[in-house]
Ligand SMILES: Nc1ncnc2c1ncn2[C@@H]1O[C@H](COP(=O)(O)OP(=O)(O)OP(=O)(O)O)[C@@H](O)[C@H]1O
């Protein structure tokens with residue numbers, strides 16, 4: 364059974380179809396890349412999947428369960444968590460407290476939550492930042508904090524929205540390794556990214572969105588050799 | 603000795619000091635000031651839990667203060683219910699009011715809660731004025747005699763001096779302080795602060811936003827109601843403006859905002875500043891002081907004007923204070939103290 368099934372999902376904002384009739388499914392343990400030009404509707408799809416708003420049409424099944432209409436907190440409890448393209452640190456809390464808020468989805472004990480949080484900080488190599496105020500972190504570490512905080516909720520499916528956006532090559536490389544490490548732990552991931560090289564390296568399959576519609580889907584090889592993709596999307600960067 | 607032991611030791615000494623004050627201080631006025639201080643700490647601390655930690659600014663806490671005060675006083679006045687029972691009726695009433703406001707407003711985004719909190723407090727004030735059979739209307743309720751508190755046949759206190767009120771006030775202040783401490787060191791406090799810092803992030807991390815906001819509101823309202831009941835019994839008189847007026851709500855907020863929101867000691871610092879200040883304004887101490895040091899003469903126009911108006915000017919003075927705090931100490935007195943401490947640490951290092 365697929366862990367996630369997106370069935371004919373559409374999302375309208377007034378007359379604008381930010382997502383229109385998008386369908387695909389994900390198997391346990393895989394990394395699905397989600398690409399497309401700016402405004403293609405990638406973040407909107409994350410918002411629909413995680414309950415930030417309900418899809419206007421269509422159906423989202425997670426672990427076989429219909430998710431339409433569930434609130435984000437419930438979605439998180441069921442094992443699906445996302446990071447934010449525009450990072451959302453809890454600015455006045457320390458780094459470890461931020462991650463603890465994630466961990467508290469699974470425990471009531473602060474001590475347990477702190478241990479869980481430190482573990483995730485180790486995963487993103489930020490233990491030394493534990494007591495820093497989250498609001499004072501540089502962008503690279505804010506992105507990693509997003510990941511650590513999401514991981515602390517112990518998800519089955521992790522949705523990453525441009526965690527490499529705005530990072531330098533060294534930082535991006537670190538994130539790529541991090542995503543591969545997370546995959547090695549058996550976690551399923553959906554990754555939005557603009558960096559084609561990176562997405563080609565990490566994805567098992569890729570879905571391409573343009574103007575809200577699914578243009579194509581396939582393995583990284585299939586996607587880069589697809590003429591429609593080259594025209595509609597890669598064309599700009601290959602030209 | 604390490605830092606936390608030092609803190610605990612200082613805390614114990616202060617507590618011991620506060621416990622023996624009535625043995626050494628006989629001046630009813632000094633005790634009265636201490637009681638006002640305790641009352642202010644418990645008000646500020648109650649608001650802090652919802653406003654400071656959860657970031658939900660209530661500009662209508664007079665509703666909870668007043669309903670607590672009125673319920674206790676009405677029951678004592680017309681049904682001869684002893685206040686230590688009436689208090690709980692006040693608490694029950696306040697929980698109902700809080701949940702009605704919370705369940706309507708916390709579903710919505712935006713400033714609805716702030717606006718609704720003001721509206722509800724005004725509704726309560728107008729009800730107190732107009733439901734004259736229950737509340738005596740604008741006249742208010744005066745209870746001159748509080749029944750003695752007995753355990754079995756033994757009279758624990760007959761409430762004839764200020765001393766029992768001193769201890770009740772102290773207990774209330776310590777209770778709100780302890781609850782704030784507990785909130786800050788529990789899952790609840792983490793969730794409150796997450797909601798304050800970023801509601802969407804909090805929501806995506808598994809926090810049921812409206813449930814936690816309602817929990818914060820109920821804790822805050824119940825503690826405020828206890829403070830209100832205490833005030834009613836202590837003063838022996840409630841009327842709509844003194845317990846349900848908008849300036850009561852503003853005063854409660856300011857204790858916390860000026861002292862430092864979302865910190866355990868903020869409302870204590872805020873009270874230490876505001877209680878003496880409002881007392882000085884009320885009692886014309888400031889005008890007398892200015893006259894004494896020769897800045898204005900008592901029968902000059904300025905002197906007479908100040909004498910006439912300064913007592914009513916506390917809202918204005920508070921407004922100026924808030925502007926100053928926002929400009930120069932955005933994290934309140936507590937933030938200022940912390941900044942000084944960390945600067946000293948850096949200089950020492
Ligand atoms: N809440 C909203 N209300 C109205 N329009 C919206 C809303 N959210 C997104 N849109 C619009 O929907 C379209 C898709 O936006 P979305 O953020 O999903 O794109 P994206 O693929 O994530 O783009 P980017 O690569 O720039 O992050 C855009 O035209 C955007 O302006």
Ligand SMILES: [Mg+2]
Pocket residue numbers: 405406407448
């Ligand atoms: Mg986006």
